[in-house]
Amino acid sequence: xxxxxxxxxxxxxxxxxxxxxxxxxxxxxxxxxxxxxxxxxxxxxxxxxxxxxxxxxxxxxxxxxxxxxxxxxxxxxxxxxxxxxxxxxxxxxxxxxxxxxxxxxxxxxxxxxxxxxxxxxxxxxxxxxxxxxxxxx
Amino acid sequence: xxxxxxxxxxxxxxxxxxxxxxxxxxxxxxxxxxxxxxxxxxxxxxxxxxxxxxxxxxxxxxxxxxxxxxxxxxxxxxxxxxxxxxxxxxxxxxxxxxxxxxxxxxxxxxxxxxxxxxxxxxxxxxxxxxxxxxxxx
DNA sequence: TCAATAAATGTTATATTATAACATTACATT
DNA sequence: AATGTAATGTTATAATATAACATTTATTGA
Ligand SMILES: [Zn+2]
Ligand SMILES: [Zn+2]
Ligand SMILES: [Zn+2]
Ligand SMILES: [Zn+2]
Numbered sequence: 001x002x003x004x005x006x007x008x009x010x011x012x013x014x015x016x017x018x019x020x021x022x023x024x025x026x027x028x029x030x031x032x033x034x035x036x037x038x039x040x041x042x043x044x045x046x047x048x049x050x051x052x053x054x055x056x057x058x059x060x061x062x063x064x065x066x067x068x069x070x071x072x073x074x075x076x077x078x079x080x081x082x083x084x085x086x087x088x089x090x091x092x093x094x095x096x097x098x099x100x101x102x103x104x105x106x107x108x109x110x111x112x113x114x115x116x117x118x119x120x121x122x123x124x125x126x127x128x129x130x131x132x133x134x135x136x137x
Numbered sequence: 138x139x140x141x142x143x144x145x146x147x148x149x150x151x152x153x154x155x156x157x158x159x160x161x162x163x164x165x166x167x168x169x170x171x172x173x174x175x176x177x178x179x180x181x182x183x184x185x186x187x188x189x190x191x192x193x194x195x196x197x198x199x200x201x202x203x204x205x206x207x208x209x210x211x212x213x214x215x216x217x218x219x220x221x222x223x224x225x226x227x228x229x230x231x232x233x234x235x236x237x238x239x240x241x242x243x244x245x246x247x248x249x250x251x252x253x254x255x256x257x258x259x260x261x262x263x264x265x266x267x268x269x270x271x272x273x274x
Numbered sequence: 275t276c277a278a279t280a281a282a283t284g285t286t287a288t289a290t291t292a293t294a295a296c297a298t299t300a301c302a303t304t
Numbered sequence: 305a306a307t308g309t310a311a312t313g314t315t316a317t318a319a320t321a322t323a324a325c326a327t328t329t330a331t332t333g334a
Contacts, residue, residue: 008330010282029320042284049321050283065202066257068291068320083242085251096249101241105220105258108235113265114222120203121242121258128250147311166291179313186292187312205291205320 007058015039016051017072020061025091026069064093066122071095081105082120087127094127144195152176153188154209157198162228163206201230203259208232218242219257224264231264 002009009017015036020027033048040047052070055061061070062082071084074095081102085094102119109116139146146154152173157164170185177184189207192198198207199219208221211232218239222231239256246253 008282012283044283044285045321046285046323047283054282063203065204065259066200067202068205083245085246085249085253087251088254094249094251096245098241098245101238101245104235104238104241105260108220108233108238109222109260109262112222112231112233113268114224114231114260114262115268116222116260116262117225118262119258119260121256122202123242123246123251123253123256125246125251125253125255131250131252145311149312181314182292183294183314184312 002058005058007054012036012040012043012047013051013054016048017055017060020055020070021072023072024093026064026067026071026086026093028069032070062095062120064122065120066124082118084120084122085127086122086124087130088124089126089130092127092129139195142195144191149173149177149180149184150188150191153185154192154197157192157207158209160209161230163201163204163208163223163230165206169207199232199257201259202257203261219255221257221259222264223259223261224267225261226263226267229264229266 016032019032019035029045029048029052032052033043033045036043036048052061052063056063056070059073059080061072062084063069064071064084064086067086071093075097081098083096083098083101085096087093098121101121105116105119153169156169156172166182166185166189169189170180170182173180173185189198189200193200193207196210196217198209199221200206201208201221201223204223208230212234218235220233220235220238222233224230235258238258242253242256
C-alpha cells in the first residue's frame with residue numbers, strides 16, 4: 001500500500017505499526033517507546049510521535065482522543081469514518097464501519113452548514129464478550 | 138440545578154464554569170488556571186482539574202478529547218449525547234442535539250452487542266460562518 | 275555519476291497536560 | 305464538643321507531546 005502511494009514504510013514506522021496492530025487495546029505512545037527500545041535503541045519520544053503522525057496520515061492507525069492512545073485501523077485500505085467501541089472492562093477497542101450512522105451524521109452537517117473533514121465517534125461501555133461473561137458467572 | 142441535586146457549586150467551580158461558558162471555543166485547563174488566578178490566588182493544577190471533574194460529572198461541560206480541552210454544555214439540564222462540530226478556522230465549537238444520529242448509533246451498538254455508557258462524536262471541519270465568509274471574500 | 279534536494283532520523287531540551295499523596299479547612303450531624 | 309465528610313491547599317511528579325537544530329539517508333535530475 002505504501003509502495004503504491006509512494007511513501008516509505010521505514011523500519012521504525014513498520015515496527016510501531018506492528019506493535020499497535022498486535023494489540024486489540026489502545027496503546028500509549030510511551031508504551032510504544034518502551035517496547036520499541038530493544039529494536040531501536042536510539043528511540044526517543046519524537047521517534048514515536050513522528051511514526052504515529054505518519055501512520056495516522058496514511059490511515060493505518062487512529063488516535064483515540066478520549067484515551068490519549070492509538071489503535072490500529074481494521075480497514076486501512078480505504079479512507080473511512082471512525083466508530084470505536086471502547087470496553088471499560090477489558091479495554092479492548094473494536095472499530096466498526098457505520099454507513100447508517102455516517103449518513104445520518106452527514107445530514108446533520110448539512111443542516112448545520114458544516115463541512116466535515118473528519119468525524120470520529122468514541123463510545124465507552126461494555127463489550128459483548130464482557131457482558132456475556134458477566135451474565136454467565 | 139446543583140441545589141436540586143444536592144451538590145455544591147462552590148465559588149471555584151462556578152468561576153471555572155463561567156470561564157468555560159464565556160467561550161465558544163474549547164478551553165485548555167492551564168488557560169483556565171491562568172485566568173482564574175486573579176480571583177483564586179492559590180489555584181494550582183489540581184484546583185482546576187477537580188473543578189473540571191465535578192463539572193463533567195454534573196454534565197455542565199464536556200471534554201473534547203481530540204483537543205485535550207473543555208467546552209461548555211449547551212443543554213446541561215438533561216443527560217444527552219454529544220456531537221461537537223469543531224471549526225478548524227475560527228476554533229469555535231458548536232454542540233448539537235442529534236436524535237437521528239444517536240438512534241442509528243444505538244442500532245449499531247445492538248448489532249455489536251455493546252452496552253454504551255457514553256458516546257461522543259467530534260467532527261473537525263469548517264463551520265457555516267467561516268465558509269460563508271470565504272465564499273463572499 | 276554526482277551534486278542538489280528532499281525526506282527521515284538523531285538528539286537535546288522543553289512545553290503541555292494530568293494525577294498522586296498528604297495536610298488542612300469548612301461545615302454538617304450527632 | 306466529637307465525629308465524619310466534602311472541599312480545598314500544597315508539594316511533587318507522572319504522563320503526554322512538541323520545538324529546534326544536527327545528521328543521515330533516499331531521491332531526483334543534470
Ligand atoms: Zn479505521
Ligand atoms: Zn470487554
Ligand atoms: Zn452538552
Ligand atoms: Zn469557523
